[in-house]
Amino acid sequence: MNPSQGRRAPSRSAEGPAADDKVPGLAARKTAAKLLATVIDARTPLDGLTDNDNGHPYYLALDARDRSLVRAILTTALRFRVTIGKLLSRRLERPLPPNAHTLTHILHVAAAQILFLDIPDSAAVDLAVTHAKSDPRTTRFAALVNGVLRSMARSKDAELEPMLATTLDAPDWFVARLTAAYGADRTTAILAAHRIEAPVDVSVKSNPQLWAERLGGMVLPTGGVRIERLAASVPELPGFADGEWWVQDAAAGLPARLLGDIAGKNVADLCAAPGGKTTQLVLAGANVTAIDTSKNRLSRLGQNLARLNLQAQMVQADLLAYEPPELFDAVLLDAPCSSTGTIRRHPDVPWTKSAADIEKLAALQARMIVVAARLVKPGGRVVFSNCSLDPSEGEALFAAFLAASPDVVLDPAVAGEVPGMDSFLSKQGLLRTTPADLQLANPGVSGLDGFFAARFRRLP
Numbered sequence: 001m002n003p004s005q006g007r008r009a010p011s012r013s014a015e016g017p018a019a020d021d022k023v024p025g026l027a028a029r030k031t032a033a034k035l036l037a038t039v040i041d042a043r044t045p046l047d048g049l050t051d052n053d054n055g056h057p058y059y060l061a062l063d064a065r066d067r068s069l070v071r072a073i074l075t076t077a078l079r080f081r082v083t084i085g086k087l088l089s090r091r092l093e094r095p096l097p098p099n100a101h102t103l104t105h106i107l108h109v110a111a112a113q114i115l116f117l118d119i120p121d122s123a124a125v126d127l128a129v130t131h132a133k134s135d136p137r138t139t140r141f142a143a144l145v146n147g148v149l150r151s152m153a154r155s156k157d158a159e160l161e162p163m164l165a166t167t168l169d170a171p172d173w174f175v176a177r178l179t180a181a182y183g184a185d186r187t188t189a190i191l192a193a194h195r196i197e198a199p200v201d202v203s204v205k206s207n208p209q210l211w212a213e214r215l216g217g218m219v220l221p222t223g224g225v226r227i228e229r230l231a232a233s234v235p236e237l238p239g240f241a242d243g244e245w246w247v248q249d250a251a252a253g254l255p256a257r258l259l260g261d262i263a264g265k266n267v268a269d270l271c272a273a274p275g276g277k278t279t280q281l282v283l284a285g286a287n288v289t290a291i292d293t294s295k296n297r298l299s300r301l302g303q304n305l306a307r308l309n310l311q312a313q314m315v316q317a318d319l320l321a322y323e324p325p326e327l328f329d330a331v332l333l334d335a336p337c338s339s340t341g342t343i344r345r346h347p348d349v350p351w352t353k354s355a356a357d358i359e360k361l362a363a364l365q366a367r368m369i370v371v372a373a374r375l376v377k378p379g380g381r382v383v384f385s386n387c388s389l390d391p392s393e394g395e396a397l398f399a400a401f402l403a404a405s406p407d408v409v410l411d412p413a414v415a416g417e418v419p420g421m422d423s424f425l426s427k428q429g430l431l432r433t434t435p436a437d438l439q440l441a442n443p444g445v446s447g448l449d450g451f452f453a454a455r456f457r458r459l460p
């Protein structure tokens, strides 16, 4: 069986990391290198590979402790990929051959442990050497792996901080796009925020102060609760099973609130799953129709609403072909995007996506916003949002839409409308957050996801 294609866990005797059970820790490192290869070389998102039901067979063959170690290694290796690459290459007399993928991944997996994780250097180095020896593609490089990693471990105290201070940890294409949009200083601040693991933000049905105390968190200016350090897994936390709150980044909680007073109104949530914003709309008293093209994601939305003891009408449909029996009073379009605003949670995004992907997703969203405008009654409000940092999916897309649509008008968001939102509003009344923003305004508070939101009305 080709382990990268099969869906079942490899048997104990099969080729693959399970065969290395005798060397403690080796299976986890081999899995980490294999998954890093799949992310970087095959541009496969990490979430799917580390899914506990449908993940990569190597990952599914590990126990819970090793799975969590593999996730820690991978998110670290991706978050600091450029820093790690530079510290490795300064130890190599000449660059590794471009086809030396396996060797490069073994080195990155070990370097992530040596530089950033609480793992003894000797264990990280020895396991990398054993791994290199065990693979015919890398056997002859075992001495190089040993020398490079031991040298890195010896010098990290002197070398790491200066390297971090002078390195932008993102691929060139992404740095170029951010710089064009935000300028050099803000880009540096955004990329620095991407190095820090995101906290868990939750939106509460009521009484944020009480839930902040119970969950060991703080109340954010936007009214949600931020938990910097989880005391247990999310489902085990107080109030989760009782449906008192749901996980939602502080920025993700803003767009739905731009619909204003929607009590008793018929509201469409056009790309609804897994339902963070649907939940807000239902709690605001609207009759919500939640539309999504994905059956699986819609079923997650159903489960989330059931836990929260809330109801919405769910429709599985492609928005681009959707024809409702009647138009809606208000519409929310939280469109599928490049997700570059969520890199703190998904550090693989800039390594698996490209500028071409962003342009493709921008084109799709440009079609979707036109459909959204047609689904609202004349005079009704529409909010368009996404979690991209790229203006081609946000500000530029919206400006082009307004310019090409004589039957709609900008409905600017205004200061004081939504608690905690004012500092994220542009002069034009558009919402823009980046992971650096909350941090800059409130030192000591970590950032929030990158989001764009704009509101318009269909002319009566």
Ligand SMILES: C[S@@+](CC[C@H](N)C(=O)[O-])C[C@H]1O[C@@H](n2cnc3c(N)ncnc32)[C@H](O)[C@@H]1O
Pocket: 270, 271, 272, 273, 274, 275, 276, 277, 278, 291, 292, 293, 294, 297, 317, 318, 319, 320, 334, 335, 336, 337
């Ligand atoms: C950014 S996510 C939505 C997140 C959601 N609004 C929330 O707050 O939890 C985008 C969603 O759009 C859905 N989607 C993508 N293309 C679609 C289409 N053509 N029609 C309807 N839904 C679509 C995806 O399945 C995905 O669930």
